[in-house]
Amino acid sequence: MxxxxxxxxxxxxxxxxxxxxxxxxxxxxxxxxxxxxxxxxxxxxxxxxxxxxxxxxxxxxxxxxxxxxxxxxxxxxxxxxxxxxxxxxxxxxxxxxxxxxxxxxxxxxxxxxxIPVVLSAGGKHAELILANGQKVDLHEGMEMKLRERSSNIQVKGNVVYYEEKKDSVTIDEYNMIRTPLGGEYSLTLSDGTKVWLNAMSELRYPVAFGGDLREVELKGEAYFEVAENKNKPFIVRTDEFNVRVLGTSFNISAYADSPLALTTLCSGQVRLTDCMNPENEQDLLPGEQLLFHRESRKMEIRNVDTDVFVSWREGFFQFDNHTVEEVFMILQRWYNVQVFYANTEARQEVFTGKLPRFDNMMIIIDLIKRVSDLKITVDGKVIYIDK
Structure with missing residues (x-):
């Protein structure tokens, strides 16, 4: 037949x-x-x-x-x-x-x-740097226990847990966790605040919070669920602005290679302050997003579907009128690839949709090619886009 x-x-x-x-x-x-x-x-x-x-x-x-x-x-x-x-x-x-x-x-x-081209996805990978400079490689499924002078540390279920030692004197000890391209990891700080760190990001924090403030430093992107403590505000410091909260959930995307830094509020209330101009500050309400323009230092607030900006935490990519350049900037951090454009038109195509973080990026590339006029060529870990 x-x-x-x-x-x-x-x-x-x-x-x-x-x-x-x-x-x-x-x-x-x-x-x-x-x-x-x-x-x-x-x-x-x-x-x-x-x-x-x-x-x-x-x-x-x-x-x-x-x-x-x-x-x-x-x-x-x-x-x-x-x-x-x-x-x-x-x-x-x-x-x-x-x-x-x-x-x-x-x-x-x-x-x-x-044999098809395979552009493998990232996974649970990070590096934990202790107060004494010791580096610990974190990977999928590992379990271990560590100790600092003010806190006990446990790594389990792809999460780093901090528990402040009872009857100990809180001293200034800082740890740092950083994720590579294609890596992500989670941690629970000593006050109970939960943090999800996206790819190519870095968080510096005290192993135990002393004094009147809870302060951490972020580069890249992270989602926070802050434990409520009205007597001790929680502050996230980035290179451009600070975010002050009492108890809330929000996402910060502050990658150095992006002209915009985004803060998306899911619940509670936060206040953002420009590091270079403390009088330049804005309050956010749930469902709002603040766009910080790095070049002009202008703050702009807009209403958004917060799921679009936090779905990475659940293992999805979600786009809402994202340009090709914005889409592939997100993809390249997870799949550890380089992207080059033949012309301006190739950067400006717009996409909307929700996709699982497939094990193979080629599935996403195939979908994009089928709904657009783009010509996408893959050479190893390098992607060329033309129109």
Whole structure:
């Protein structure tokens, strides 16, 4: 039976997902009886045991919204029309042909294997620097106990926990935790404040909080859930501004390579003060975001969907009218890649959607290519984008 490759791939995916129609099942059975190579191809693809579980996760990808946002481009060719018609299977197809070995059938019917490009995701990696300068490499699943003079430290479940020693005299001891490209980690400070540190970030903090203030220093991005203590305000210091809180949850993104530093408030209330001009300060309410323009030192407040800016903590990328340049600036920190643009137009395409932090960045690149006019070339860990 002569069945084109695209049709049989779609039928195989539906077979694994358990969504075949009676007619498609007849086509599949006849195709399997055709020759041994067909049966080998089917066995290799259908052996993806976890596909259905992964598919349920990938259904959260907001591909429909991405298509609506880019609808004027999608109808420029038949491929995009076919993808829109089969949206429920897009993530599953990409998973089969992007993460696993890509199995192709050539015109002679011979099965051949191609190893796809893999741009691996980051993980739970960080470096903890103790007060005496000792460096501890933190990685997925490790467990250990450490001690400082004012606090006990436990590493467990990808979190660093600090517990202030009872009856001890609080002294000025500082630790630092920093994440590399493609790394993230969490910690609970001695006052109970929880911190999630994103990739390429650094937090310096006392092992125990003495005095009238709780102060930490941040470079990069972190999400805070601050333990309430009305008598001892919590202050996050960055290179550009300070954030003062009593008890609240918020996200700060203050990467040095970005012209903007963002503070997004999820609950409570915070006050931001310009380090160079203390009179330049603003209060934020839940659902608001402050944009700090580094060059002009201007503060601008806007209302936002806070989930867009904190979903990284739950293992997602979320974009809302983000330009290509903004999207790939976020991606390159997690996948540890370099990105180059051929022209200004390539930087300005706009995307909206929510994507899991796939193990392979190529899945995201494939999705972007299918909903845009961008030409994306991957050479090792270097990505070239043209339009």
């Amino acid at each position: 002569n069945v084109d490759n695209e049709k049989i791939r779609s039928i195989i995916v539906k077979s694994v997902l358990g969504t075949l129609t009676e007619g498609e099942n007849l086509v599949l059975q006849e195709w399997l009886r055709g020759n041994d190579q067909n049966r080998v191809l089917y066995q290799k693809l259908s052996s993806a045991i976890e596909l259905k579980h992964k598919y349920e996760q990938y259904k959260s990808v907001d591909v429909e919204e991405a298509f609506r946002r880019n609808q004027h481009r999608l109808y420029q060719n038949d491929l995009n029309r076919r993808m829109k018609k089969n949206l429920p299977y897009v993530a599953a197809v990409l998973f089969l042909f992007g993460v696993f070995v890509c199995l192709l059938v050539n015109h002679t019917g011979e099965v051949r294997e191609e």
